[in-house]
Amino acid sequence: xxxxxxxxxxxxxxxxxxxxxxxxxxxxxxxxxxxxxxxxxxxxxxxxxxxxxxxxxxxxxxxxxxxxxxxxxxxxxxxxxxxxxxxxxxxxxxxxxxxxxxxxxxxxxxxxxxxxxxxxxxxxxxxxxxxxxxxxxxxxxxxxxxxxxxxxxxxxxxxxxxxxxxxxxxxxxxxxxxxxxxxxxxxxxxxxxxxxxxxxxxxxxxxxxxxxxxxxxxxxxxxxxxxxxxxxxxxxxxxxxxxxxxxxxxxxxxxxxxxxxxxxxxxxxxxxxxxxxxxxxxxxxxxxxxxxxxxxxxxxxxxxxxxxxxxxxxxxxxxxxxxxxxxxxxxxxxxxxxxxxxxxxxxxxxxxxxxxxxxxxxxxxxxxxxxxxxxxxxxxxxxxxxxxxxxxxxxxxxxxxxxxxxxxxxxxxxxxxxxxxxxxxxxxxxxxxxxxxxxx
Numbered sequence: 001x002x003x004x005x006x007x008x009x010x011x012x013x014x015x016x017x018x019x020x021x022x023x024x025x026x027x028x029x030x031x032x033x034x035x036x037x038x039x040x041x042x043x044x045x046x047x048x049x050x051x052x053x054x055x056x057x058x059x060x061x062x063x064x065x066x067x068x069x070x071x072x073x074x075x076x077x078x079x080x081x082x083x084x085x086x087x088x089x090x091x092x093x094x095x096x097x098x099x100x101x102x103x104x105x106x107x108x109x110x111x112x113x114x115x116x117x118x119x120x121x122x123x124x125x126x127x128x129x130x131x132x133x134x135x136x137x138x139x140x141x142x143x144x145x146x147x148x149x150x151x152x153x154x155x156x157x158x159x160x161x162x163x164x165x166x167x168x169x170x171x172x173x174x175x176x177x178x179x180x181x182x183x184x185x186x187x188x189x190x191x192x193x194x195x196x197x198x199x200x201x202x203x204x205x206x207x208x209x210x211x212x213x214x215x216x217x218x219x220x221x222x223x224x225x226x227x228x229x230x231x232x233x234x235x236x237x238x239x240x241x242x243x244x245x246x247x248x249x250x251x252x253x254x255x256x257x258x259x260x261x262x263x264x265x266x267x268x269x270x271x272x273x274x275x276x277x278x279x280x281x282x283x284x285x286x287x288x289x290x291x292x293x294x295x296x297x298x299x300x301x302x303x304x305x306x307x308x309x310x311x312x313x314x315x316x317x318x319x320x321x322x323x324x325x326x327x328x329x330x331x332x333x334x335x336x337x338x339x340x341x342x343x344x345x346x347x348x349x350x351x352x353x354x355x356x357x358x359x360x361x362x363x364x365x366x367x368x369x370x371x372x373x374x375x376x377x378x379x380x381x382x383x384x385x386x387x388x389x390x391x392x393x394x395x396x397x398x399x400x401x402x403x404x405x406x407x408x409x410x411x412x413x414x415x416x417x418x419x420x421x422x423x424x425x426x427x428x429x430x431x432x433x434x435x436x437x438x439x440x
Contacts, residue, residue, distance in 0.1 A: 002101050005101065007177060007179035008053075008055055008056040011054055011172065012066060013072075015066060015168065015169070017072075018168065019066070019168075020068040022126075025128055026066070026127055026128065027064075027065070027066040028064075028128070028129045029054060029055075029063070029064040030051065030063045031047045031048045031052075031059075031060060031061075032045070032046060033134075045060050046226075049363075050130070051064060053267075053358060054066075055102060059079060059092065063077045063110065067124075073105040074104050075105065075107065076095070077107070077108050077112065078095055078110055079094070079109070079110055080095070080109050080110075081094025082094075095109055114140070118148055121145065123156060127141065127162045127163070129162055129165050131162060170365070183267075184270065184357075184409065184411070187265040188409050189423070190224050190263045191261065191272050194215040194261065195261070195272055195274050196425065197215070199425070200434065200435065201214050201438070202276070203279075204252060206251050208234065208247040208249050208250075208251065209248060212247045215259070219263035224264060225265065225266070226263070227264065228263060228264040228271060229360045231247065232247075232258065233259050233261070234257070234258045234260075235250075235251045235252065236249070236256070236401050237390070238403075239401075239403025239404070239405075240389065240390050240401065241403075253278060253279050255277075256275055256402060257276060258275045258404065259275075260273040262409075269357065269359065269360040270356075270409055271384075272409065273405045274424060275293075275406065276431045277431075280432060280436055282428055282432065285399050285402065287428060289328070289389070290404055292324035292328070292387060293404045294426065296316075296320040296385040297385050297408070299313075300313035300314065300316050300352050301383055301417065301419070304417045305416045306377050313352055313353065321344055324387075330389065331344065331347075347387050348387055349388070352385050353382040355379070356409055376412060382409055384406065384408075386406070387404050408420070408421045408422065408426075409421045
């Protein structure tokens with residue numbers, strides 16, 4: 001086995017050990033399907049996140065099967081080696097090389113999967129699979145199960161239950177191992193270069209998509225395979241649209257530019273948001289709102305540590321934001337009244353963070369048995385408060401169309417948290433200095 005794939009082997013072994021302790025069974029993890037973009041053109045292929053987490057195998061048309069019990073083993077089903085197709089589509093491992101490179105106990109042609117499943121499921125107590133995520137695969141699994149049931153008169157027993165495999169893997173994926181943390185640090189570092197470059201090239205008169213192009217260039221130049229999600233490059237009023245992705249407008253002097261963008265490196269996402277002035281200088285109202293959001297983020301970060309319930313950082317950010325909205329004249333009343341009525345949601349309508357990992361909105365429950373779950377060492381999440389002020393009656397005109405979000409990637413450590421994206425400028429002084437130097 002190539003040592004680079006040892007972390008994937010270790011995760012498979014952990015899962016096999018868990019399933020063996022629970023009495024054994026067969027886990028089935030398909031990769032993603034190739035999807036047609038138009039006519040005979042496909043979208044760029046990306047492996048399914050669960051499949052990647054356990055295998056590291058990059059090719060389409062592949063399925064991982066784990067057999068737990070007295071003699072646990074991992075099997076890969078993949079495309080055959082095909083020199084002629086490689087001329088057109090590029091390198092294929094083939095079963096033999098895949099088993100050697102990635103450390104599988106066995107590897108077989110994908111064409112043999114249905115026949116092999118019938119044998120693999122025979123006399124097993126359970127199937128571990130994610131029902132409901134892919135209807136075609138649901139039918140394929142049920143067909144295999146029914147083929148086993150047809151053999152019961154020969155003395156073969158069929159699995160008596162189907163367990164949700166994702167529930168087990170979600171808990172594993174919540175706690176990042178050292179390999180994952182290193183990859184996420186590298187992803188954040190690449191994204192930092194992109195955000196810095198975006199600040200340096202932004203000028204009044206340029207288009208949002210021109211700035212986006214600089215981001216994507218930096219991501220790819222840094223070794224990332226793709227953006228982790230469609231970049232939000234939102235100038236002026238567009239920054240008040242939370243998931244704005246058109247990125248088509250011209251940037252105006254005096255406006256702010258909100259960029260929410262991160263690269264994906266070896267399957268792992270970074271997710272960073274910075275907001276800065278198009279002309280390099282914050283106006284007075286922009287400065288006031290920016291300092292408010294930055295203070296809210298710091299309050300949330302200060303409340304982010306192992307043993308702290310998930311909602312505590314959010315509540316800390318909301319308290320700062322609500323008081324600031326009162327101070328700026330955006331809201332009226334008392335802090336307790338604004339918090340109780342939820343009036344702050346007019347200008348801050350989302351949560352302060354989410355899990356981060358193989359998916360930008362990564363897997364894992366936020367509550368357990370009805371209570372917010374406590375943070376644990378090894379979890380990774382974002383901290384991203386914001387304030388979005390649309391032009392409206394009873395809102396001071398000086399604040400119209402100011403949309404600000406500040407987002408960082410955070411690793412929970414034994415004594416607090418580590419900001420993976422800390423290098424990306426976010427204080428007013430640092431942002432203005434970087435842009436001033438670039439404009440000189």
